[in-house]
Amino acid sequence: MVATPRYFVGRDRVDSLPDHDRGLAYGDGLFETMRAVHGSVPWWPAHWQRLQRGAQALRLSLPAEAQVREEAERMLEGGDGVLKLIVTRGAGGRGYPAPEESVPNWILSRHPLPPATPSAGLALRWCETRLALQPALAGIKHCNRLEQVLARSEWADPDIHEGLVLSAEGDVVSATAANVFVLRDGRWTTPLVDRCGIAGVCRAWAVDALQACEARLAVTDVEAADAVFLCNAVRGILPVARLGSRTWRPHPQVMELQHRLAAAHPAFVTEVS
């Protein structure tokens, strides 16, 4: 089910990644990981908008949206799954200076859906790896992801589903591949992503749906929360059942949010049944 990726340079399909790609050399690119259902990507506009914000921050050119979407839907062949798009700055010489006019390289790949979420909720741990504070890159989904790779390499136990990561200053930022929301005193909060972390597409949906507050969160804010969930655009709303020795029972507000997402986004219907 993992199809061969498709490679493009500007408007043209090519057989493989062109030589001297700056994505490979420096992680000089952006990516989006999207949930597809019945051959299309319901959150396409939100993904493309985030890609545009990233392209603006990195001053790199994007391919034409209409063509990328058409190729994405062609690759899905009417099916479900996960679609990944990487866009790099394209070819560059040796060295950091970016060409004045660059033609982006872009790669589409299709992947199976991740395993279903345990019905009891996720088990989490705290990661030792901290996220460095870099406002110039915060929020965008760029291809410099060694911190996430290091954080995710801290455990191999399959009974731990995700890890929460702190910033260099000790505030809670996110899981390695999902955003986090906590319920405290009847109010939902998710960490700011202005210094590190990624502004997730599902995070934006949930902030709006819950009228959630964006703020710095301490470890104790999470551990003392009445409910916690993770979310991302591939897996939707993921209730958290355990964090170290702390446990939570299913919370009605999280279940209700899952139902709202399923109603808003057809890919997530099966998750709730």
Next chain:
Amino acid sequence: MVATPRYFVGRDRVDSLPDHDRGLAYGDGLFETMRAVHGSVPWWPAHWQRLQRGAQALRLSLPAEAQVREEAERMLEGGDGVLKLIVTRGAGGRGYPAPEESVPNWILSRHPLPPATPSAGLALRWCETRLALQPALAGIKHCNRLEQVLARSEWADPDIHEGLVLSAEGDVVSATAANVFVLRDGRWTTPLVDRCGIAGVCRAWAVDALQACEARLAVTDVEAADAVFLCNAVRGILPVARLGSRTWRPHPQVMELQHRLAAAHPAFVTEVS
């Protein structure tokens, strides 16, 4: 003179970068940029040792050194120039978890020598882009280089040769693609690279040659210095003539260091003539 890169998976040569490469996806890899002379790389052992330190930090597998060196020398065909080696963690699925056993992908490319250094010395500027503090990745030459790309994109004026970059805390770290040394009160100092920055191969040579001190440096330490030079493994010792409005005349200790490097490393002989 820019030859087609050569791609390898483990021991095998392949035609192009294999699908699902984690270097492309996440910058999950390392690189070395090496000066070659008469078909070989005089600093090979130092480059390989740094690569090994990086591989240890990222827990990724390296290809066999003897094969990489043989292929590198084959690619040089007895000539001079710059040789770049990228080693990535190899293929991975979608998502951050690294495969338990990975076969590295590696890429060799050959590039022309950079333009000769202006005989009067380099003109520098200060960059606005700051380097985030990330001790887990500091010192190693990994492929997450967006900060350097952003810093280098701050100027296009060809009369400015390099930019000095500060850490998030405001101490001087390096140039965008070179380390920096300053002479103060008769003593050479170069910034520590324990929180950000790269432990350059030429930097290590110069620390040893000058018995230089490694310490945090403030902007004023550089501006008040009696002499400043940059260095990297491709361009050797690069005297600095100007930083903003501050100028320096050629300093005998820098000229002497250039001569010592030329004596120790045949590639740099022409630089001094």
